[in-house]
Each structure stands twice: as C-alpha cells, then as structure tokens.
Amino acid sequence: MAESLSVSVKTAAELVHWLQTKSVEGGSSIATAKLRLFVLVDCTQVPNWAEFEQKLHEQNISKLRKLYDDLGGLEIAKTGPWLLEVPDKETALHFLAQQALEHEAFSFLLGDCSLAELDEHLRAIREVAMPNGSAALFRFHDPHVTGALWPILTPAQRLRIIGPVRRWAVLSPCGLMQEIERHKTAVLNGSLKFSQAIVTALDNALFPWAVADQVREIDSTLLSGLTACARWKLITERIAKAQELGLTVRSDLALYCALSLQLPANFEATSPFASALERARTGKTSFGLALDQVSSDEWQKVDEMSIGDKQ
Known part of the structure; x- marks a missing residue:
C-alpha cells in the first residue's frame, strides 16, 4: 500500500x-x-x-x-x-x-x-x-x-x-x-x-504558477523579492478577487492578476476597466477583448493615473 x-x-x-x-x-x-x-x-x-x-x-x-x-x-x-x-x-x-x-x-x-x-x-x-x-x-x-x-x-x-x-x-x-x-x-x-477528475484538479492546482510565469514575462519586477510562498499566496488571492468580480475565463483571470500588480488598488472600479468587467460578466465578450477595444486616449488617462499614484 x-x-x-x-x-x-x-x-x-x-x-x-x-x-x-x-x-x-x-x-x-x-x-x-x-x-x-x-x-x-x-x-x-x-x-x-x-x-x-x-x-x-x-x-x-x-x-x-x-x-x-x-x-x-x-x-x-x-x-x-x-x-x-x-x-x-x-x-x-x-x-x-x-x-x-x-x-x-x-x-x-x-x-x-x-x-x-x-x-x-x-x-x-x-x-x-x-x-x-x-x-x-x-x-x-x-x-x-x-x-x-x-x-x-x-x-x-x-x-x-x-x-x-x-x-x-x-x-x-x-x-x-x-x-x-x-x-x-x-x-x-x-x-x-x-482520470479526468485528476487532470482537472492538477490543472487547477498549477494555474497560479502559470499565472505567475505570465506576470514575470510581462514585468519581471512585479514578483521580484517575494518568496515562493508569498508569490503563491499573492497570485491565488488575486485570482480569487477576479473570480469574485465575475471573471471565469483563464486568460481573463491571468490578465486581471497582472493588471492588479501594475495599477493602483481598486483600479477595476475605474474606466475603462469597470465597463470591460461588466461586458465580460454579461457574456458579451472577454475581459481581454473588451480592453483591446479601448481607445488610445483612454489608455493615456490610465497611464497618467498610474504615474500619479506612484508619485
């Protein structure tokens, strides 16, 4: 045994x-x-x-x-x-x-x-x-x-x-x-x-690590200095938050995690993220595709918001 x-x-x-x-x-x-x-x-x-x-x-x-x-x-x-x-x-x-x-x-x-x-x-x-x-x-x-x-x-x-x-x-x-x-x-x-049950459970358990890898590819500094335990806890917390907001597609969950580490707290309540989340929740499109449709002027405002918060 x-x-x-x-x-x-x-x-x-x-x-x-x-x-x-x-x-x-x-x-x-x-x-x-x-x-x-x-x-x-x-x-x-x-x-x-x-x-x-x-x-x-x-x-x-x-x-x-x-x-x-x-x-x-x-x-x-x-x-x-x-x-x-x-x-x-x-x-x-x-x-x-x-x-x-x-x-x-x-x-x-x-x-x-x-x-x-x-x-x-x-x-x-x-x-x-x-x-x-x-x-x-x-x-x-x-x-x-x-x-x-x-x-x-x-x-x-x-x-x-x-x-x-x-x-x-x-x-x-x-x-x-x-x-x-x-x-x-x-x-x-x-x-x-x-079995399919084991494959699904394993896939779910490994997902936070896949998200962490994606975050590092976007910006290697976002998770630098954190222990493996701290990285795992941070990413799982952000995934849970994204799910609370109604996101279900894995690419959307990963995108939310990356954005949440780059932008000020509660960024999801501001434009253009709030409307993108609403469109994703109602099944009209994915969170990622909704953000792809945001104009350059709106993204300029997001950049200014992020810079202002850091200052």
Missing part, C-alpha cells in the same frame, strides 16, 4: 533531520536498514546550472543519471531532469537541503534500490495515459506537479509512481514536506493513467 503524508519543514537543518530520520527503514532508531537517498532535480528551475554542477562535484555527488538522455534531437533532452544518488555525508545533505529551500527544483526519494533500478523505473513512468487516450509527458520531477498530485491519487496510482523506493517527498512553497510512502508491498507495474 502507498499513502500520502505531510509535515512542516522551515529550515535546512529541519530538512536534514527529516531526511536522516526517514532514511532509517521504518523511521525508527531501533531499525537497522538505512535507505539510500536519491534526489530528482528539475534543471529548468536551477538558475545557474554550471555553478550547481560545480558544487555537486565539490560535495562528491558524482553518481547521476540524465533521465532524458535517450531523447536526442528533442529540445527537452537539453533540460530534462537529473537523478542523483547522495552520499551519506552531512555536508552533502545540508547543501541539497539549502538548495531545496532556495529553488523549487528538488524531490527527495529514499529506497533500498540501486540508482540503475530507480533510473529504469522513472523512465518507465515518463508518459501518462490521458482520459482521451493520448499520452502526455509526466513531469514527475516538478515539485509543483507531484505536490499537487500526492493527495488526489488513488492508492494504486501512488504505488505505480513510487516504484522501488520507500518514500518520495517534495517541499511545498510554504514549507510543507509532502510525501508518499510505500510499505512492504510489491512494486506495481503497468501503464499509468489519469
């Missing part, structure tokens, strides 16, 4: 303690079998990869696999996840724990399997069958994805995903260690399938 668990972790020292405790089979000091620690790294979320590689070398973390190395010729092969086996060293644990607190890129897997066995398993679950019968890439190396999935998966799905390891954990943006755990149960083989 595989189950989903969670515990609060706020500091690197707490994360190291959690890993050390969980690395003992059964989580008890009286147990004798110590589990190996593996780390999945989402390369796209590590800002300075060359520097990170150098630090891996300094920590003697040399056992690694590139999980997309067989996809040569595809763009994703260049930025695919890495799987590391971590030596039983305090300094290596502290290094990776601190990295996990700074970057949303790390997943921790504990098991008595070999690196090769885990590599083979992860390649086997790279694709998931969707409700319409198509196959999609399963981003199991993205902590946002797995953290959202753990509570909503069926026991059989958790068992298929966890494979030969005993525990698979990710640190949520707000410091919650979310894990799935496999007890003394045989590894489950076969294809991995997601």
Whole structure:
C-alpha cells in the first residue's frame, strides 16, 4: 500500500533531520536498514546550472543519471531532469537541503534500490495515459506537479509512481514536506493513467504558477523579492478577487492578476476597466477583448493615473 503524508519543514537543518530520520527503514532508531537517498532535480528551475554542477562535484555527488538522455534531437533532452544518488555525508545533505529551500527544483526519494533500478523505473513512468487516450509527458520531477498530485491519487496510482523506493517527498512553497510512502508491498507495474477528475484538479492546482510565469514575462519586477510562498499566496488571492468580480475565463483571470500588480488598488472600479468587467460578466465578450477595444486616449488617462499614484 502507498499513502500520502505531510509535515512542516522551515529550515535546512529541519530538512536534514527529516531526511536522516526517514532514511532509517521504518523511521525508527531501533531499525537497522538505512535507505539510500536519491534526489530528482528539475534543471529548468536551477538558475545557474554550471555553478550547481560545480558544487555537486565539490560535495562528491558524482553518481547521476540524465533521465532524458535517450531523447536526442528533442529540445527537452537539453533540460530534462537529473537523478542523483547522495552520499551519506552531512555536508552533502545540508547543501541539497539549502538548495531545496532556495529553488523549487528538488524531490527527495529514499529506497533500498540501486540508482540503475530507480533510473529504469522513472523512465518507465515518463508518459501518462490521458482520459482521451493520448499520452502526455509526466513531469514527475516538478515539485509543483507531484505536490499537487500526492493527495488526489488513488492508492494504486501512488504505488505505480513510487516504484522501488520507500518514500518520495517534495517541499511545498510554504514549507510543507509532502510525501508518499510505500510499505512492504510489491512494486506495481503497468501503464499509468489519469482520470479526468485528476487532470482537472492538477490543472487547477498549477494555474497560479502559470499565472505567475505570465506576470514575470510581462514585468519581471512585479514578483521580484517575494518568496515562493508569498508569490503563491499573492497570485491565488488575486485570482480569487477576479473570480469574485465575475471573471471565469483563464486568460481573463491571468490578465486581471497582472493588471492588479501594475495599477493602483481598486483600479477595476475605474474606466475603462469597470465597463470591460461588466461586458465580460454579461457574456458579451472577454475581459481581454473588451480592453483591446479601448481607445488610445483612454489608455493615456490610465497611464497618467498610474504615474500619479506612484508619485
């Protein structure tokens, strides 16, 4: 059987303690079998990869696999996840724990399997069958994805995903260690399938992060200086506000979030936003299309309002 668990972790020292405790089979000091620690790294979320590689070398973390190395010729092969086996060293644990607190890129897997066995398993679950019968890439190396999935998966799905390891954990943006755990149960083989309910729930859980990415593309300074937890809370609050105002289309929700971070408070009650919201609420058009129809003179007034507020 595989189950989903969670515990609060706020500091690197707490994360190291959690890993050390969980690395003992059964989580008890009286147990004798110590589990190996593996780390999945989402390369796209590590800002300075060359520097990170150098630090891996300094920590003697040399056992690694590139999980997309067989996809040569595809763009994703260049930025695919890495799987590391971590030596039983305090300094290596502290290094990776601190990295996990700074970057949303790390997943921790504990098991008595070999690196090769885990590599083979992860390649086997790279694709998931969707409700319409198509196959999609399963981003199991993205902590946002797995953290959202753990509570909503069926026991059989958790068992298929966890494979030969005993525990698979990710640190949520707000410091919650979310894990799935496999007890003394045989590894489950076969294809991995997601129902429409799971796809919808996952899509909803990931939407705030998609909005945050769009906001950064518009203006990288709007969310700068905020922790991952603060970013998530801010974006989810703005999405909720947009929904209260009657917006339902995702592109409109994202647009409202971006505008709310650029313009003065209660901008939605002023022209031309109030009329655009009303048109969207009544189904005449989308919020975005309504704003596209605003004249340049009206936008000039909006710019003046924004500048005046900053002064």
